[in-house]
Amino acid sequence: MTGLGLNTYCLRAFRWNDEQLLDYTASLKLDAVFLQDSLDPRAMDPSHWPEVRDQAAKLGLHLETGGGGILPKTAADFDPVVATLRKNIQRAKSMGSPIVRCVTAGDRSGILLPVERHIETIVKVLRAVKPQVVEANLKIAIEIHKDLQAWEHKILIDEAGRDFVGTYLDTGNPVFVMEDPMTTVETLGSYALTFHLRDSVVYEHKRGIAVQWVPLGEGNIDFPALVAKLRGLAPNVHAYVKPITGRPPTILPVYDEKFWTIYPKARAHELSRFLALAKSGAPYERPMVIEDVPGAPAPPEPYRAALQYQQKAHMEISVDYAKKKLDLGVRWKA
Numbered sequence: 001m002t003g004l005g006l007n008t009y010c011l012r013a014f015r016w017n018d019e020q021l022l023d024y025t026a027s028l029k030l031d032a033v034f035l036q037d038s039l040d041p042r043a044m045d046p047s048h049w050p051e052v053r054d055q056a057a058k059l060g061l062h063l064e065t066g067g068g069g070i071l072p073k074t075a076a077d078f079d080p081v082v083a084t085l086r087k088n089i090q091r092a093k094s095m096g097s098p099i100v101r102c103v104t105a106g107d108r109s110g111i112l113l114p115v116e117r118h119i120e121t122i123v124k125v126l127r128a129v130k131p132q133v134v135e136a137n138l139k140i141a142i143e144i145h146k147d148l149q150a151w152e153h154k155i156l157i158d159e160a161g162r163d164f165v166g167t168y169l170d171t172g173n174p175v176f177v178m179e180d181p182m183t184t185v186e187t188l189g190s191y192a193l194t195f196h197l198r199d200s201v202v203y204e205h206k207r208g209i210a211v212q213w214v215p216l217g218e219g220n221i222d223f224p225a226l227v228a229k230l231r232g233l234a235p236n237v238h239a240y241v242k243p244i245t246g247r248p249p250t251i252l253p254v255y256d257e258k259f260w261t262i263y264p265k266a267r268a269h270e271l272s273r274f275l276a277l278a279k280s281g282a283p284y285e286r287p288m289v290i291e292d293v294p295g296a297p298a299p300p301e302p303y304r305a306a307l308q309y310q311q312k313a314h315m316e317i318s319v320d321y322a323k324k325k326l327d328l329g330v331r332w333k334a
Helices: 008-014 018-027 049-059 075-095 115-135 150-160 181-191 223-233 257-262 268-279 301-324
Strands: 003-007 032-035 062-069 099-103 139-143 165-170 192-197 199-205 208-214 238-241 250-252
Touching: 003 008, 003 062, 003 301, 008 018, 008 032, 008 301, 018 032, 018 049, 032 238, 049 062, 049 075, 062 075, 062 238, 075 099, 075 115, 099 165, 099 192, 115 139, 115 150, 139 150, 139 192, 150 165, 150 181, 165 181, 181 192, 181 223, 181 268, 192 223, 199 268, 208 268, 238 301
Parallel strands: 003 032, 003 238, 032 062, 062 099, 099 139, 139 165, 165 192, 192 238
Antiparallel strands: 199 208, 208 250
16 A cells, blocks of 8 residues: 555544644654645635645645535435536646545445446446546546445446546445445455545444444454455555544344345345454443434533543554554555
8 A cells, every 4th residue: 555644534623724734643653644625614615625735735635525415305406416416526626636535325225226226327427527527537436335345346347447446445334234344455456546544343242243333443344354455455545543422322223134235235245254253242341432423513611621532542542553553554664
């Protein structure tokens, strides 16, 4: 891998602007920054984009960025979704990013079923912007999210075209679709355009399998093996530390027959590997502020301060693990 960076989404409690995020990244002697879901008031102002590019260059940071969801759920949504994606392509180009991050759905319940329909719809969106992507000399990086399993994600990229589409390989989301992250890396490693490191505890629960994100090195995902595997499959990508913490465990009701209606073609051997991973895990026992819950009201100020402290601490614990245990990064070694 060519460098180590951080994913800025993990510091969202600070509500820092882009300049502050880049300065913080450089202070950790990192090589790269991934600007994700920027909270900068000027995030979508075209005059702001070259300023960010120039600051990244001044700090010696490789920069990557992109947008969000690209799934039109109705025919009327298609043109607005494409228009938003076009603007994110322009933004990525102006910022000096070689890729444009995209997401096909928030989670499995948000995809179009059957999954073939979902893939077909996303492929139409991607092909609509292909000329612009190619002209800009960029690639679309579709995030491994809580929506598709790796084999489905691979079909999506193959059908869209590997000449302009690849994978934003996230190691935290696969566990939410009952997939060992090693399965994800083995299936999609050669498709990876960017690599994001997020650890999880995965363990057995009386109602199924529990999963929770934790700081890097504190879960039961074998990151030395994951990194070694990806070094062979995608040696030129940047790796980004991405510890999204502060969320409670999620229980996957794998023993409930109704749960499987949204996974009609799940593969038994891949599930078996995931269940074996769960047998090796246990609940997270270290202190954690649990606040980052979708739909919850904004926390009071003392709670927000605790979350800020935690996000910074978990980021720096994770960066330290990536440097010293995974031997990632260049600048910090100088």
